[in-house]
Amino acid sequence: xxxxxxxxxxxxxxxxxxxxxxxxxxxxxxxxxxxxxxxxxxxxxxxxxxxxxxxxxxxxxxxxxxxxxxxxxxxxxxxxxxxxxxxxxxxxxxxxxxxxxxxxxxxxxxxxxxxxxxxxxxxxxxxxxxxxxxxxxxxxxxxxxxxxxxxxxxxxxxxxxxxxxxxxxxxxxxxxxxxxxxxxxxxxxxxxxxxxxxxxxxxxxxxxxxxxxxxxxxxxxxxxxxxxxxxxxxxxxxxxxxxxxxxxxxxxxxxxxxxxxxxxxxxxxxxxxxxxxxxxxxxxxxxxxxxxxxxxxxxxxxxxxxxxxxxxxxxxxxxxxxxxxxxxxxxxxxxxxxxxxxxxxxxxxxxxxxxxxxxxxxxxxxxxxxxxxxxxxxxxxxxxxxxxxxxxxxxxxxxxxxxxxxxxxxxxxx
Numbered sequence: 001x002x003x004x005x006x007x008x009x010x011x012x013x014x015x016x017x018x019x020x021x022x023x024x025x026x027x028x029x030x031x032x033x034x035x036x037x038x039x040x041x042x043x044x045x046x047x048x049x050x051x052x053x054x055x056x057x058x059x060x061x062x063x064x065x066x067x068x069x070x071x072x073x074x075x076x077x078x079x080x081x082x083x084x085x086x087x088x089x090x091x092x093x094x095x096x097x098x099x100x101x102x103x104x105x106x107x108x109x110x111x112x113x114x115x116x117x118x119x120x121x122x123x124x125x126x127x128x129x130x131x132x133x134x135x136x137x138x139x140x141x142x143x144x145x146x147x148x149x150x151x152x153x154x155x156x157x158x159x160x161x162x163x164x165x166x167x168x169x170x171x172x173x174x175x176x177x178x179x180x181x182x183x184x185x186x187x188x189x190x191x192x193x194x195x196x197x198x199x200x201x202x203x204x205x206x207x208x209x210x211x212x213x214x215x216x217x218x219x220x221x222x223x224x225x226x227x228x229x230x231x232x233x234x235x236x237x238x239x240x241x242x243x244x245x246x247x248x249x250x251x252x253x254x255x256x257x258x259x260x261x262x263x264x265x266x267x268x269x270x271x272x273x274x275x276x277x278x279x280x281x282x283x284x285x286x287x288x289x290x291x292x293x294x295x296x297x298x299x300x301x302x303x304x305x306x307x308x309x310x311x312x313x314x315x316x317x318x319x320x321x322x323x324x325x326x327x328x329x330x331x332x333x334x335x336x337x338x339x340x341x342x343x344x345x346x347x348x349x350x351x352x353x354x355x356x357x358x359x360x361x362x363x364x365x366x367x368x369x370x371x372x373x374x375x376x377x378x379x380x381x382x383x384x385x386x387x388x389x390x391x392x393x394x395x396x397x398x399x400x401x402x403x404x405x406x407x408x409x410x411x412x413x414x
Contacts, residue, residue: 039302211260
């Protein structure tokens, strides 16, 4: 496709990302819901005029994973409240690792027996589906909680769970995909588990080192634009070093780098007004890039959606939605029960549990993983359709109704 057509299409998406969020506010809908619809309408209009958008599942996945996800993950980690993160870290890790693995297995089981087609949708494919559906994206819900002045701890639990959940889900997805693509004679469970540990722990170590080095460099870098550019470099550099140079999880690397820089940099000895302004400039720039990336992801999701997915795989979508919600209920209650029994953990109010369950929306990571599926995976198109259906349900039903649930639960607890 000519470069001028690509630029024209990007300008249209950029304009939509500016116009749609205010429209969503007036409609009292999450911006992501309206952005997906706008992307679909824009794509259909352009195609009807004979214009090829150039967006395909293959290049969409690369765009999300290598351009958008690193800045989204880094920004979330960079901003999270360090003190509340420490207080709730054990509970978050239980929810994001133990409960998430349980949720993936329960979701896979429900989908496998619900579809009941072992030749067209085998158990290995069900496991892959379960893994990509457990990654949560509570951006819209957290915004609602802030607007309603909900307890800050509830926000931290949702944000923290999602932050670690995304990285864990990506590694688990890679493990199950390896299982699905391997033949019975070549798959080695011990090797797969060692790969899981290498990706997860290796990515965490790489990110922590990148974060420490980046923080030291920030302390000697001139405040202002240079420090802002260095912060963006740390976000993408940590991902590149982990994913391409060391062959570990780039998302885990970016996550730990963001946590390290966000936690260590405020302790720098330079407390001048200029240094504080530089810190605010970093937060502002990361927030702008993160918002732009988030808007583009949902617009591009709308571009890649096809009507056939909903006409031919609607039953599979409904089965997956039911399985995902049921697994979420079980895993959250078990995860919180286990987390509360860790040394130093504090009790989670009972009113938080339904909000954590219903606030576990599916979004960016689920989309990226679904579009990264190789066509050699048996039932890959069904998995993509399921993922889109679950995300659409999250955006158009869960997110809007969550506002009423939050108001009801918080009013009953006061």
